[in-house]
Amino acid sequence: MAEVPVNPARRRFLTGSAVAVGAVGVGFAAVPFLSSFEPSAKAQAAGAPVDVAVSQLAPGQMVTVAWRGQPIYVVHRTDKMVEMLPSLDGELLDPNSKVASQQPPFADNFYRARKKEFLVLIGVCTHLGCAPTYRPEVAPKDLGPEWKGGFFCPCHGSKFDLAGRVFKGVPAPLNLVVPEYAFVNDGLIRVGVAEIRA
Numbered sequence: 569m570a571e572v573p574v575n576p577a578r579r580r581f582l583t584g585s586a587v588a589v590g591a592v593g594v595g596f597a598a599v600p601f602l603s604s605f606e607p608s609a610k611a612q613a614a615g616a617p618v619d620v621a622v623s624q625l626a627p628g629q630m631v632t633v634a635w636r637g638q639p640i641y642v643v644h645r646t647d648k649m650v651e652m653l654p655s656l657d658g659e660l661l662d663p664n665s666k667v668a669s670q671q672p673p674f675a676d677n678f679y680r681a682r683k684k685e686f687l688v689l690i691g692v693c694t695h696l697g698c699a700p701t702y703r704p705e706v707a708p709k710d711l712g713p714e715w716k717g718g719f720f721c722p723c724h725g726s727k728f729d730l731a732g733r734v735f736k737g738v739p740a741p742l743n744l745v746v747p748e749y750a751f752v753n754d755g756l757i758r759v760g761v762a763e764i765r766a
């Protein structure tokens with residue numbers, strides 16, 4: 569589970585988030601964002617980091633946590649999901665994550681992630697801010713035979729792949745944002761920090 573390489577040329581996205589270290593919450597296994605999940609409303613408002621336990625997250629599953637009042641999606645991608653990503657490049661608006669505002673430098677890689685099996689995104693559509701739904705199934709009836717899994721925004725139909733990259737021809741203009749995060753260990757992700765300090 570080694571971290572994937574970083575492109576050092578890409579400028580930093582967020583600089584102010586590596587603040588108070590300390591877990592303030594844990595993830596929960598649920599696909600939709602549950603606004604009632606508030607590990608600490610005060611801490612969230614202050615932007616404190618949130619820990620997401622992923623050791624029990626089965627391949628293909630997603631958990632959602634709240635951070636800074638936003639849903640954070642954490643997906644444990646299967647090998648198949650990862651292998652499929654390059655096949656979509658021609659259908660995407662920004663397949664190589666050229667827009668630096670949409671991910672920190674560590675996610676400036678093919679998977680938009682620190683580790684290819686774990687995808688971490690802010691679950692806010694880049695069109696008008698709805699929460700895209702996680703649709704991992706292949707070729708579901710409502711999304712058509714070409715659908716290989718991803719995120720679908722129910723508000724105006726924007727589509728994103730399993731790296732949060734936006735498809736061409738939809739209202740959303742940008743890829744979903746990858747937040748700052750780091751691995752505390754193989755089974756724990758801390759959202760809201762750029763690195764884990766001893």
Ligand code: FES
Nearest residue numbers: 693695696721724
């Ligand atoms: S808010 Fe997602 S498509 Fe409009």
